Amino acid sequence: MTEPAAKRSTQNEERRTDRELVYAARAGDMLAFDALFYRYRDGIFRLGLAITKDPSHAEEIAVDTFSRAYRALARLEPEGSLRPWLYRVAVNLSYNRRPRKGVILSPLEDSANDTFQSEDRSPSVLAEQAELRRIVLAAVDTLGPKHRIVVVLHYMNGLNLAEIAQVVDCPIGTVKSRLHYALRRLRAHLSAHPEFGIEPMTLLVPTSRRMVAPAVEPLPGEPQ
Amino acid sequence: MADLFTGELHVRERLELEAHADTCARCDSALRDLATISVSLDRAYAPLRQRGTLLSPARVRLAARLEPRTVVPWWRAGFVGRLSEATMALGFAALVLGGSLDLAVKPDAIPSASTPSIIKDYMRTQPPYEEAAYVRWLRFQLRAIGGASAPAVRYPVGGQFDVEQFTSDDASFNTGAPR
Numbered sequence: 001m002t003e004p005a006a007k008r009s010t011q012n013e014e015r016r017t018d019r020e021l022v023y024a025a026r027a028g029d030m031l032a033f034d035a036l037f038y039r040y041r042d043g044i045f046r047l048g049l050a051i052t053k054d055p056s057h058a059e060e061i062a063v064d065t066f067s068r069a070y071r072a073l074a075r076l077e078p079e080g081s082l083r084p085w086l087y088r089v090a091v092n093l094s095y096n097r098r099p100r101k102g103v104i105l106s107p108l109e110d111s112a113n114d115t116f117q118s119e120d121r122s123p124s125v126l127a128e129q130a131e132l133r134r135i136v137l138a139a140v141d142t143l144g145p146k147h148r149i150v151v152v153l154h155y156m157n158g159l160n161l162a163e164i165a166q167v168v169d170c171p172i173g174t175v176k177s178r179l180h181y182a183l184r185r186l187r188a189h190l191s192a193h194p195e196f197g198i199e200p201m202t203l204l205v206p207t208s209r210r211m212v213a214p215a216v217e218p219l220p221g222e223p224q
Numbered sequence: 225m226a227d228l229f230t231g232e233l234h235v236r237e238r239l240e241l242e243a244h245a246d247t248c249a250r251c252d253s254a255l256r257d258l259a260t261i262s263v264s265l266d267r268a269y270a271p272l273r274q275r276g277t278l279l280s281p282a283r284v285r286l287a288a289r290l291e292p293r294t295v296v297p298w299w300r301a302g303f304v305g306r307l308s309e310a311t312m313a314l315g316f317a318a319l320v321l322g323g324s325l326d327l328a329v330k331p332d333a334i335p336s337a338s339t340p341s342i343i344k345d346y347m348r349t350q351p352p353y354e355e356a357a358y359v360r361w362l363r364f365q366l367r368a369i370g371g372a373s374a375p376a377v378r379y380p381v382g383g384q385f386d387v388e389q390f391t392s393d394d395a396s397f398n399t400g401a402p403r
Contacts, residue, residue: 030285037281045277050269062279067288129267136268154230155262156269161232179230186261196264198257 014039018082026073033073037066040083043157044090050152051094061097065090084166087157091149091167132195139189147182150175228255229262 014035016024024032044065048058068089069076078085140151146168153159153167161179165172191198227233228241245252352358 030281034281037279037284041279042276045279046272046275049275050272059277059279062277063283063287066281066284070284070288132264133268133271136264140265140268151265152269155265156272161230176227176230176232183258183261186265187257190261190264191257196260198260199253 018078018080022073022076022078022082026076033070036069036082040086041066043083044086047087047090047152047157048094048097050156051091051149052097054097057094057097061090061093064093081163083159084163087153087159087163087167088169095145128195135190135193135196136186139186142189143182143185147178147185150178151182151186154179229258 016032016035018036018039021032021036025036041062044062045058048061049055052058052061065086069082069086076082076085140148143151149168150164153164154161159167161172161175165175168175187198190196228238233241241251241255245255351361
């Protein structure tokens with residue numbers, strides 16, 4: 001195939017919907033399956049990376065996800081996008097591969113990425129941003145798996161609530177509730193760091209759970 | 225309130241919320257904090273969003289083919305699987321009971337006009353491994369080919385094949401005297 005012909009073929013594959021590509025791949029058109037792979041490869045890799053924090057695990061997750069899709073081609077019936085199905089498989093595979101203890105994304109790696117993005121920033125600014133990023137990601141890690149996955153899917157993979165609901169297989173209302181809860185927990189965590197300028201959580205705690213505590217310590221001998 | 229940052233809020237609702245936040249210090253503070261968290265999360269995941277992989281679809285195909293197939297027990301196998309197993313069992317039983325699968329073939333068995341069997345014929349044409357049996361088999365073969373004119377096979381004597389006696393005209397050779 002000549003280069004312009006190959007380019008045209010790739011453009012054709014890009015224009016086709018997931019459903020069309022699935023049906024073509026089912027009929028034996030492997031270029032269609034490759035197009036699906038290239039379309040979602042990076043997103044699934046990033047999702048695996050965000051959960052497992054290990055690039056090699058993330059690659060394995062991407063390969064396993066697509067190999068399952070390859071074997072399930074005969075059964076796949078995507079309504080619109082294949083993304084929720086693939087992400088759901090990837091999430092399940094990611095949680096089967098728990099992150100190794102002590103392995104976290106290197107802040108140095110992140111700051112190096114920033115360096116490539118904008119070379120005009122000073123090293124101190126980059127270091128500060130890397131530190132803020134580390135604090136935020138550590139706060140996300142304190143969330144439970146159900147809440148963390150909603151945050152990751154929304155803020156990193158850019159899925160809307162309806163797509164997240166398909167991925168985690170629950171109603172949109174539940175997703176919304178989990179996201180709100182996660183944001184409140186994050187607010188409580190990040191308010192401990194003054195660099196974020198977030199006010200302490202006392203105002204948003206439900207009345208029933210609010211602790212009745214004095215604003216200032218009583219002086220010795222003062223009636224409480 | 226968090227719906228404002230997930231894009232789930234209608235424009236009218238959004239305007240109402242913002243108007244309320246202008247008059248309510250508590251909601252205004254909560255809105256600002258949520259905005260900070262939302263932006264912080266967005267920035268925290270920004271480097272991850274730019275990461276990619278160079279995985280090839282060939283690796284996926286390889287993984288899909290190499291993955292071990294689940295072994296289905298025979299009682300859960302499909303109708304065809306059970307049918308083939310039953311056919312094999314019946315076939316084996318018929319062979320054993322019919323006697324056509326006679327594995328104990330005697331090497332010196334004389335061919336007879338009994339029931340023809342391909343397996344017997346095949347085994348009969350194969351030479352045996354044992355030395356004495358092989359000689360008997362060879363004798364039988366030669367007789368079958370050449371009839372009565374075939375030369376007799378000399379049997380080993382005393383555990384050794386007989387060797388022609390070496391004789392020499394030289395007397396000293398035989399007597400061991402110095403030549």
